[in-house]
Amino acid sequence: MTQAGLDTFFVYSRAVEDSKTSIETLVINNNNAIINLLRNLLNVYSTIKARFVIRVTLVQQKIGELKQTDLAPSYFVSHNHTQIKTFIFEQTSDVIRRLNTYNTGSSSWSIASIESIDVHIAKYQMIRGGKRMKTPRQLLNKHGLINIPTDNSKCFAYCAIACYEGIRTKAQAEKLQQYKDWIARSYNDVTGVCSKID
Secondary structure: OOOEOOOEEEEEEOOOOOOOHHHHHHHHHHHHHHHHHHHHHHHHOOOEEEEEEEEEEEEEEEOOOOOEEEEOOOOOOOOOOOHHHHHHHHHHHHHHHHHHHHHOOOOOEEEEEEEEEEEEEOOOOOOOOOOOOOOOOOOOOOOOOOOOOOOOHHHHHHHHHHHHHOOOOHHHHHHEEEHHHHHOOOOHHHHHHHHOOO
């Protein structure tokens, strides 16, 4: 375990004994260990994010140059045990797709061997809405950015309404009462949907 920012970061790592092992065999051989680790972490943390990192050695076909690289899909966020098998399937599919890109001939590189499988796992903390933040100084003079004031948790709804109503200036955006009036008059359905997002 290491610390990555404020998140506890876990890495499951296994070297591949037979470099000719396929990705499918690699995942099958490590499946139970990965499932157990993810289940245990979901018992401790309400939400985790994880991804496979497959270290491969590539060979440049024309000159025989070797290099190592990591094939790493995007992080997958899991809230419960039922998503673990989906995680493993999606990550495996993504890695196979990436491997096939090298092996189809559209690249001058091909896979020489698979070196290791890692699963990077971190406690996932959702970003919550809160108080209005000042616009960062670097963005103050940028066009196309409006920081809408709110005194409630409807900032996303206000943003959607501002876009629809054609708010284009800071002076227009800062009239807080207009958003409340628009919601009362026309946009109750928008705030219902947006409250699930906020």
